Amino acid sequence: VLISLVFLFTSCVTLKEPEVIIKQNIMNYKYIVINSTESINSSAGSTVNGSYYSVSKTVNPRDFIAGHLIKKGFTILTTIQEEFLENTAIVNYGEVGKRNIAGGLMGYTIEVSIQFIDAKTKEIICVSTAEGIGSTEADDIREAITRALSAIL
Secondary structure (H helix, E strand, C coil): CHHHHHHHHHCCCCCCCEEEEEEECCHHCCCECCCCCCCCCEEEEEEEEEEEEEEEEEEHHHHHHHHHHCCCCCCCCCCCCHHHHHHHHEEEEEEEEEECCCCCCCEEEEEEEEEEEECCCCEEEEEEEEEECCCHHHHHHHHHHHHHHHHCC
């Protein structure tokens, strides 16, 4: 019941529009190197008729970003390779913070930034910052990453 109520309230929340800075078209690149990230584990639960029910979720931002970029046709490399330097971008991921909804009564959003850097020049290609909200922090991060990438791809 609690999870259903959280989902109902959070589905009515208006998220801020993604903030995007585009200096070059990321689609001009073919290869991507994504810096590693730690997996994020989260859970939500409630008690119903004396029984506790919970759901646990995990997300690794690097893997989630890689999935989106592979789907768009990019080749993911594990390291920067000299022979592909001209067409390689480096991706950095970071969590920006949390924003309480209705003073924290309806939960919070998590905001993330994704930065693309030219592997050869080290100049910024583009940056996208977006927030997400779901039933767990892992869901928040998945939605924020999806929104941030959708704004630039």
